[in-house]
Amino acid sequence: MVKARKLSPLPVFDEASVRTFLEERGIKQLHARQLWKVIIKNRPKTLQEADGLAKLEMGKQLPTGMVAELAEHFVLTTSRVVEKHVSGDGTVKLLVELQDSQRVEAVIIRHEGRNTLCVSSQIGCQMGCSFCATGTMGIKGNLLGGEILEQLYHASGVAPIRNIVFMGMGEPLQNYDAVMDAVRGMTDVKRFRLSHHQVTISTVGIVHAIKRMTADFPQLNLALSLHAPSQALRQQIVPSAKAFPIEKLLAVCLEHTRVSKKPLFVEYVLLKGVNDRPEHAQELGQLLVGASVIVNLIPYNPTDVAMDFETPEDDDVDAFYTVLAHDYKLLTTVRVHHGREIGGACGQLALTQPGKGESAGPKGAPAVNDIEDLMGGGGRRGAKKGERPWGKNRGGGGAAGRKVARAALGGGKLSHEKGAIGGVPSQVGKGQDRGDKEGKAEDQDGRGVSRRGMPAHVSCGQATWILSLAGASVAMAAGLVLLRLGLTVWVVQERHGSKR
């Protein structure tokens, strides 16, 4: 049982608390939504200032005394950004200090016009995944829905956010009510105005919670951190898997994809000698063949936290990919790690201890907050011919990378040692363009985040999938067509910091 945290004052973005407050006073919920809208649009310094702005904006006042009384129990934000780190590839890591001095991270993965925010849902995590640094912290508490939304509020002050991935610290489905409260705030047209399609829940796999999510929020994207092709091996890597047989877990995930009409994103951290052998690739291929999935292979990152795992050899990653993509015709991506200087690598993002700061490279990261990214685009770096996009040649970035990302999204050609991406799903490219246009229009609306449009390629910390979330269905369909034609689709990813 996770110890309950009591905050005082409470976050005004916390829907559950505000709802109770208003109900007790017989005030309509509508007025809270009006207030939130004013706050998000104008970013006032105090609730009192928001009250005045509400009158100006709406031409009438909120119920007399509502905000004054609210201000006795609530504040605009209970957390604050105590450190901001920007990596060479533009990734921004926000170290957020909570009211009780505990810290979590939120990571902005920047793309041209399509920024993605990776949020934390818990302080620490109790799932204990063996390769994950956050897992070593144990669980220190659940975040309130309002605290999760505050991460978005803080991030929106840095850059307009178009996509959200719950891949920061914690297992979001273990804090279901708060996470879904936050999702409601993210997708409320009076608040952050994102589409459900722009929000991704990443889970290590809690069967009953996935079922609940499918019933409550069928439109959300789902990512499953699988990490092993069999129950026996999975239990070694992901201890919490003991409670959920892999077949049952996959069944509920695929039911979500059936309802959501979007593919399941399967994440697989490659651990040298543990789950990266050819037989594991075969087993994974057999497990997933024919299913509506996109597999994201994530070569393990070394961390500051003592662990026995090693990064797989590039050739082994290559071979693993080949089995999935070629033998089993699964749309497969390989994540490239970037921006380690801000401690944002997959599963090993550094959670800076107060006063310690962070230094360059994984060795320099003083502590760890894992934030995993899911899918995204706008890769900072693409593979040149003869390079592996994910391996020895990793690094670089900038315009060249973005060009490659665009190419992979349908706008051009990309080639490297595995083959070529030529004319990759034109639908995806079109979809992305459509999303850009929508995003631009929405940005002009001054909300800081877009309401609709194609989700950007999301990543946390430093990894990015080139496939967009919203465009994933289209990408999947188009990718499968290409695969049928015998083409090799390499999707270059880059890493901005991630957890699983």
Ligand code: SF4
């Ligand atoms: S990988 Fe995710 S679920 Fe596993 S311990 Fe880390 S944060 Fe928790």
